Amino acid sequence: MRTVGSLPEVWLTLAAAAAFGLAFAVDLLDAWRSGAAAAMEAAEGPGATRAAGWLRGMSVASAMTGLALLTTGIVLRWIGIGHPPIFGSWENAMAASWFLVVGVLVASAVWREWRFVGLGLYPGAVLTIVWGLRFNTNRIDLTISERSLWVDLHVLVAWSAYVVLAMMLCAALLSIARSSEKKRGRSLRLLRALPDAGWTDDLVAASTGWSFVGFTGVIVSGAWYSYLLFGETWRWDTVEVLALVVWLVLGLALHLRLFYGWRGARLAAVLSFGYVGVLAVYWVLALVPYASYHFFELPF
Amino acid sequence: MLALAGGYAMWVLPFQFYGTPAWRTRNIATAWAFMALGVAMLVNTAACMVDRWPVVLRRTGVSMRIKPRTTEGSVVRSPLPPDEARDLCAGALGGTQDSTSVARVRGRFGPLGTEVFHLALTLLAVALALNAGGIFRGKVVLVEGESFSGRDRASYAEPVPAELASLPDSALPDTTIRLVKVTTSFWKDVQLFNRLEARVAVGAEERREVLTISSPMVVDGASIAVDGFGYAPQLHLVGPDGRTADQFLKLKVFPPGSFDEFDIPDTPYRLRLAVYPDASKEGTGVANASYNLVRPLILARVEDPLQSAGDEPAFQGMLRPGEKAEFLGYTLSFPSIRYYAELRVIRNPGAAWFMAAALLATGGLILRYGARRREVLVIVTAHGSGSELRVHTAAEGWGRSHRARAVERVRRAVDGQVVSAEREGGEDRG
Numbered sequence: 001m002r003t004v005g006s007l008p009e010v011w012l013t014l015a016a017a018a019a020f021g022l023a024f025a026v027d028l029l030d031a032w033r034s035g036a037a038a039a040m041e042a043a044e045g046p047g048a049t050r051a052a053g054w055l056r057g058m059s060v061a062s063a064m065t066g067l068a069l070l071t072t073g074i075v076l077r078w079i080g081i082g083h084p085p086i087f088g089s090w091e092n093a094m095a096a097s098w099f100l101v102v103g104v105l106v107a108s109a110v111w112r113e114w115r116f117v118g119l120g121l122y123p124g125a126v127l128t129i130v131w132g133l134r135f136n137t138n139r140i141d142l143t144i145s146e147r148s149l150w151v152d153l154h155v156l157v158a159w160s161a162y163v164v165l166a167m168m169l170c171a172a173l174l175s176i177a178r179s180s181e182k183k184r185g186r187s188l189r190l191l192r193a194l195p196d197a198g199w200t201d202d203l204v205a206a207s208t209g210w211s212f213v214g215f216t217g218v219i220v221s222g223a224w225y226s227y228l229l230f231g232e233t234w235r236w237d238t239v240e241v242l243a244l245v246v247w248l249v250l251g252l253a254l255h256l257r258l259f260y261g262w263r264g265a266r267l268a269a270v271l272s273f274g275y276v277g278v279l280a281v282y283w284v285l286a287l288v289p290y291a292s293y294h295f296f297e298l299p300f
Numbered sequence: 301m302l303a304l305a306g307g308y309a310m311w312v313l314p315f316q317f318y319g320t321p322a323w324r325t326r327n328i329a330t331a332w333a334f335m336a337l338g339v340a341m342l343v344n345t346a347a348c349m350v351d352r353w354p355v356v357l358r359r360t361g362v363s364m365r366i367k368p369r370t371t372e373g374s375v376v377r378s379p380l381p382p383d384e385a386r387d388l389c390a391g392a393l394g395g396t397q398d399s400t401s402v403a404r405v406r407g408r409f410g411p412l413g414t415e416v417f418h419l420a421l422t423l424l425a426v427a428l429a430l431n432a433g434g435i436f437r438g439k440v441v442l443v444e445g446e447s448f449s450g451r452d453r454a455s456y457a458e459p460v461p462a463e464l465a466s467l468p469d470s471a472l473p474d475t476t477i478r479l480v481k482v483t484t485s486f487w488k489d490v491q492l493f494n495r496l497e498a499r500v501a502v503g504a505e506e507r508r509e510v511l512t513i514s515s516p517m518v519v520d521g522a523s524i525a526v527d528g529f530g531y532a533p534q535l536h537l538v539g540p541d542g543r544t545a546d547q548f549l550k551l552k553v554f555p556p557g558s559f560d561e562f563d564i565p566d567t568p569y570r571l572r573l574a575v576y577p578d579a580s581k582e583g584t585g586v587a588n589a590s591y592n593l594v595r596p597l598i599l600a601r602v603e604d605p606l607q608s609a610g611d612e613p614a615f616q617g618m619l620r621p622g623e624k625a626e627f628l629g630y631t632l633s634f635p636s637i638r639y640y641a642e643l644r645v646i647r648n649p650g651a652a653w654f655m656a657a658a659l660l661a662t663g664g665l666i667l668r669y670g671a672r673r674r675e676v677l678v679i680v681t682a683h684g685s686g687s688e689l690r691v692h693t694a695a696e697g698w699g700r701s702h703r704a705r706a707v708e709r710v711r712r713a714v715d716g717q718v719v720s721a722e723r724e725g726g727e728d729r730g
Contacts, residue, residue: 113701141487141494148514199700206698213665220658228514231523231646232435233427233654236322236329300490 009080010137012073013094017129019066020101023059024122030055031119034193059118060105067101074098081139086155087146088296089286093132095159096282097125103163113203116194120170121163131283140300145229145293154221161214162282168207169275172268175200179265201263208257208271212250219243238292242281249274342425349418359411359673359696364403366677366692371722373679373690374707378716382687385714386680389689392713393676393706402678406671410696413668416660423657427650436471436522438464438645442479443532443548444638450475450520450645457642471647473522477502482529482639486591498526498641511643521647528642531575533598533621533634537564540629550640551575564602567630569614572601575637581618596621596637602630672696676706689714691722 030053074085074094085091104121107114178197181187195203222240223233234240253270256262262270285292328334359365378385390397395404439458440448448455450473453464478501485495498511502519509517516525532548539545543566551560551573559572578590579597586597602615615627624633674695681688691710695702703722711718 111701113704141492144493144496144513147494147512150514202698202700206701209669209697213662213669216662216665220662223658224655225514227523227648227651227655228516228525231437231516231525231644231648231651233648233651233658236325238325241325241329298492300488300492 007077007137007139009073009077009094010133012069012076013097013129013132016066016070016073016097017126019062019069020097020122020125023062023066023118024126026055026059026062027118027122028190030059031116031190031193035189035191056115060108063101063105063118063122067098067105070094070098070101077139081141083142083146084152084155086151087140087142088298089135089283090132090137092282092286093128093135095155096162097128097132099159099163100125100128100166103167107167113195113199114167116174117167117170119194120173121166124166135286135297136299138300140298143298146296148225148228150221150225150228154218154225157214157217157221158282161211161218162278164207164214165211165275165278168204168211168271171200171203171207172271172275175204175268176265176272179268197264204267204271205257208250208253212247212254215243215247215250219247235293237294238288239281239285239294242277242285246274246277246281249277338425342422345418345421349415353415356411356415360408362405362408364405364675364677364694366675366694368677368679368690368692371692372720373692374703374718374722375720376689376691376707376711376714376716377683377686377719378689378714379686380714380716381685382680382682385687385689385716386678388713389678389680389710392709393678395676395678400679400681402676402680404676405673406675407673407696410668410672413664413666413671416664416667418664420657420659420661420664423653423660427653427657429650430653431648431650433649435649436467436645436647438472440477440643440645441530441550441640442477442643443550443640444479444481447476447478448643450477450522456645473520473524473645473647475503475519477519477524477643478506479641479643480508482526482641484529484592484639489590491591496526496529498529498643521649523646523648523651525644526641527644530640530642531577531593531596531637532640533573533575533596533637535562535564535571536633536635537567538631539567548638548640549573559599559601568604568606569602570605572603574599586618593637593639598634598637600625600632600634602627602632669697674702678710687714689716 033055034053077091077094078084085095100121104118107117174191174194175197177188177191178200181191182197219240222243226235226240227233249270253262253267253274256270257267285294286297288295380388386397386400386402389395390402393402393404395402397403437459438456440455441457442448451469453461453467453472456464480499480501483495483497483499484493486492487494496513500509500511500517501507502509502517511517511524511526513525513527516523518524530551532550534548535545537545545565545567547565549560549562549571552558559574562571562573563569564571576586576588576597576599578592578594579586579588580595581587581597586599589595598619598621600615600617600619601613603613604611607613615625615632617625619625619632619634621634621637624631626632672695675693677692679690679692681690689710691703691707693699693703693706707718707721710716
């Protein structure tokens with residue numbers, strides 16, 4: 001039974017989604033306006049002109065407001081049901097969007113070259129929340145198999161890796177756009193203030209490396225919990241197998257870059273292919289009841 | 301690697317989405333073609349590790365790999381005199397300085413991370429090889445108060461006796477376990493367990509442990525956890541001749557109200573039983589409020605197997621624990637109901653190797669990417685009344701970020717201006 005109207009966290013999350021949408025719109029406008037100042041970017045590094053802009057401040061303020069609303073929603077739900085948001089697609093959507101927005105704010109505060117990532121991750125957070133609304137939003141207690149700090153750790157690592165993977169996708173898509181510009185011989189105004197091809201290659205390399213680290217952590221923490229739960233570290237479960245495929249694709253991309261000199265659109269295409277698997281691991285398998293023991297959609 | 305990823309994508313995933321059981325996936329993945337590919341990858345990995353070892357060792361050296369003559373470097377101009385600029389620069393970078401330059405090397409041992417990671421893959425292969433020898437999976441069902449001995453094959457409900465008989469003693473844990481108490485609860489009135497604990501006493505010293513589904517204990521190399529429970533009413537039957545039958549009957553829990561059948565010892569009768577754990581009688585029916593053992597009600601039916609299907613049973617009725625019923629000179633009662641627990645006993649010879657490999661792999665990657673080798677060399681020369689600092693950098697991976705930060709740090713330290721930013725080069729293969 002859907003009880004969207006009776007749960008405050010649902011409304012708080014929807015309000016947060018609106019704030020994230022506004023942050024995206026402002027970022028988009030900022031990138032559009034900054035396009036003309038691309039020359040300055042080229043001289044001083046990406047984000048240089050946008051750093052001083054009032055639009056940037058407005059985007060951050062909007063995202064922070066949304067994050068505060070979402071955090072309040074998560075805390076209310078946590079207190080109400082007694083466990084962190086790890087059970088079912090709605091809770092996963094809340095957690096994922098929280099991590100995505102924190103990822104944008106932290107990355108763009110610490111590394112100037114990653115400021116563009118809000119253009120991908122803010123809409124990602126909004127879509128994630130909309131996706132989550134398709135599922136049961138009721139508060140459901142944790143079943144015995146999920147009652148462990150190791151599960152909490154596994155989920156924490158999984159969402160952290162998810163943010164880095166999403167950043168990797170943004171860098172990969174930007175890399176494809178840069179290659180396309182090079183082929184056509186002209187650049188899009190919207191992209192002018194974003195990192196150039198050289199920087200993009202840097203960002204792809206860094207995010208792929210850290211995605212591989214993060215996804216290894218996801219598999220390792222999952223394997224350990226599988227051992228605790230079933231006495232076996234590997235069970236050929238659907239999600240496990242698909243995660244292995246994603247891990248292999250990431251490893252493949254790293255080797256292609258290091259040993260075969262793959263750069264630009266070719267490498268980005270491999271990474272984008274890998275990201276399809278990421279989406280399947282995290283979201284799509286929730287639509288296939290009982291295909292995996294990672295299925296947490298309960299009909300209560 | 302491409303073949304492996306592609307093979308999995310093509311063969312495994314389509315089956316998976318149609319609900320293929322895990323054993324089929326395992327069979328596909330352990331088919332000879334995949335095994336051969338795995339062995340080839342392992343050999344390849346080992347060969348690469350040996351081949352690259354001298355390179356890795358060289359990369360961990362203290363000497364700088366930056367060649368100032370071959371890179372242009374970024375230029376920062378400062379109003380400060382060279383000596384002062386050099387001091388400030390060395391302080392900001394945390395590097396060492398000589399009369400003309402400041403140098404800093406970080407992440408010397410980062411390159412070892414790659415080797416550690418690939419070594420972990422070799423350990424993983426050992427784990428898989430050990431597991432290929434067989435994982436022992438056993439199940440023991442104990443009523444509260446009962447004990448089992450790990451090497452007593454008759455104690456096991458699974459696997460089948462023939463398989464148990466073929467196992468050496470060393471495959472079974474050398475311990476005794478007594479089930480003290482099972483605690484269970486469900487959330488609201490639905491089939492969602494939110495608590496299942498088994499308190500056990502282990503060994504001759506009766507060491508107390510609490511097992512849950514995800515917190516096993518490891519005894520003699522075997523992982524033992526609780527992964528199920530049920531209700532066990534105590535059957536007490538007094539026959540016409542005064543002989544008694546007294547035993548605990550282990551019933552299925554799900555679905556509630558499903559019947560289990562037992563032959564009653566020393567009688568011609570068969571007993572069919574169902575337990576409603578939290579029940580109240582409503583007319584001729586039963587209303588069960590939850591799955592918790594709060595107000596158990598036992599539905600008992602005694603049949604003569606030789607009777608026709610339509611014949612009246614010898615007895616049929618609902619009894620609370622302690623209530624008695626009489627039929628054909630027999631007195632039937634269930635003095636108590638206890639929980640029973642299903643314990644899974646698994647001896648997984650490769651688990652320790654797997655986890656060692658996993659930890660090494662993660663640690664190796666963190667070393668590789670978290671402490672990647674980065675070098676900065678700043679050559680300081682006089683420029684008019686001030687100084688010019690030429691910043692050269694090298695890094696194993698994403699060198700632009702490293703260069704941008706190094707230049708920015710130098711610029712701030714000497715209160716200077718970037719007059720020429722290097723845009724290419726300066727990145728090692730990493």
